[in-house]
Amino acid sequence: MSNNLPYVSAVIAIVVIVAVVLGINSDITGALALGRLRGSSPACSETDPGQDESVLGVVSIQERDSTREYPDTCFGKTLVQYFCANTVDFQGVGRYCKNGCLNGVCLGE
16 A cells, blocks of 8 residues: 555645636635636736745735735645746646655655
């Protein structure tokens, strides 16, 4: 069973990512599925443009009078890193952390 653990973790992470993309998580409001937040010309910025797995990154979307923040997030051993696709769009990518994931970063050796 322990040999299958990385695969099971990956499948769980994929299910969670699909749920987020489909808008099941109401905090995301479908942003990943649509590729663009609704409203007036949002501006995207990020704290970790290099997508370093050992650095907690946060994507900020400035929209009218409010700012929404999306920090990198762990789902089991999978790190989901959010990044600005351009000046108005953001996306997320999942990365497997062989030593585990905690508080939005992959754990080191």
